[in-house]
Amino acid sequence: MSDSASMLVQIIEGALLAAGRALTVAQLGELFEEGERPSAADIREALGVVSERCEDRGFELCEVASGFRFQVRQSLSPWVARLWQERPQKYSRALLETLALIAYRQPITRGEIEEIRGVAVSSNIIKTLHERDWIRVVGHRDVPGRPAMYATTRQFLDYFNLKNLDQLPALAEIRDLETLNAELGFNEPLAPAANDAAQVANGPDAAAASPETLLDGEPSAAEDGGHAGDSADSVDRDEAAEEPGVPGSGQ
Numbered sequence: 005m006s007d008s009a010s011m012l013v014q015i016i017e018g019a020l021l022a023a024g025r026a027l028t029v030a031q032l033g034e035l036f037e038e039g040e041r042p043s044a045a046d047i048r049e050a051l052g053v054v055s056e057r058c059e060d061r062g063f064e065l066c067e068v069a070s071g072f073r074f075q076v077r078q079s080l081s082p083w084v085a086r087l088w089q090e091r092p093q094k095y096s097r098a099l100l101e102t103l104a105l106i107a108y109r110q111p112i113t114r115g116e117i118e119e120i121r122g123v124a125v126s127s128n129i130i131k132t133l134h135e136r137d138w139i140r141v142v143g144h145r146d147v148p149g150r151p152a153m154y155a156t157t158r159q160f161l162d163y164f165n166l167k168n169l170d171q172l173p174a175l176a177e178i179r180d181l182e183t184l185n186a187e188l189g190f191n192e193p194l195a196p197a198a199n200d201a202a203q204v205a206n207g208p209d210a211a212a213a214s215p216e217t218l219l220d221g222e223p224s225a226a227e228d229g230g231h232a233g234d235s236a237d238s239v240d241r242d243e244a245a246e247e248p249g250v251p252g253s254g255q
Contacts, residue, residue, distance in 0.1 A: 005053075012042055012050045013057075020054075026071035026162060069161035069168060099129045103138060107160070107172060111142050111153035130154075138163070 005013075019035055020027060029047050036042065042050075051072055055065040063074050076084050102125055105117050117125050133139040137159040144150040161168065 009046075009050065009053075012046065013053050016047070016050050017054055017057075020065075020072065020074050023073075026068055026073040028071035031071065066165060067167055068165060069158040075165075095132075096129070098123075098126070099132060102129050103133060106133075106139055106154050107156050107169075110155035112155075113145050113151040113153055115151055136163075 015035065016032055019032060029044050029051075032047050033041055033044065051065065058064045058074075062080055063076050066073055066075050098121075101121060102117055105120060106112055109116070109120075114125050114130065130139075137157055139154045139160070140157050141152045142155045143153045145153055156169070160166075166172065
């Protein structure tokens with residue numbers, strides 16, 4: 005390896021460590037002056053060297069939707085997690101089912117989620133997913149009431165170590181959402197209603213949208229207003245129950 009190539013590798017390593025977030029190839033290129041800027045191919049080659057250097061180490065170089073980042077290997081999480089005293093946040097089974105439906109049927113409205121699951125979706129579930137920056141509003145369905153249509157965000161992909169939506173396990177290749185549950189890193193099986201969601205999502209009327217379309221633009225905080233799902237008698241009973249949390253991505 006030439007001196008210039010070795011220096012490029014060191015610069016990229018240092019930048020990724022200092023940034024504390026994922027960086028794209030273009031962002032790494034902007035670290036250099038115009039006259040000395042390496043090509044995108046050179047940067048990707050250097051990233052390959054950085055990745056090789058991480059072998060047999062406690063951390064790895066991972067490419068997610070927002071770019072490249074260093075993260076602790078997931079196999080080490082039982083030990084590394086002890087650095088923090090607070091308990092990880094836990095989510096209800098209803099929230100995880102709702103998130104899975106949005107991921108596979110996006111763009112999807114709250115009413116469509118309720119039709120698949122057979123129960124109303126609590127406003128707290130939508131609020132929590134917005135606060136986590138896992139979902140955003142991408143438009144409104146052209147029907148009476150113009151309900152908001154939800155899709156996942158880059159933050160959702162980053163959290164689950166996904167580069168794009170195509171890396172989600174294909175519904176045609178899984179029998180039920182218990183398999184999806186394991187694929188996404190959830191610790192507990194999902195409720196039977198979620199299995200119905202998988203069957204509907206795999207049908208011919210499933211909404212289709214490209215990852216590029218759904219990930220463009222800024223997340224919106226808008227929500228459906230005055231939704232019938234807010235009825236106290238019809239809201240998910242397990243919404244407030246504690247369930248095992250979704251494991252982090254090493255961020």
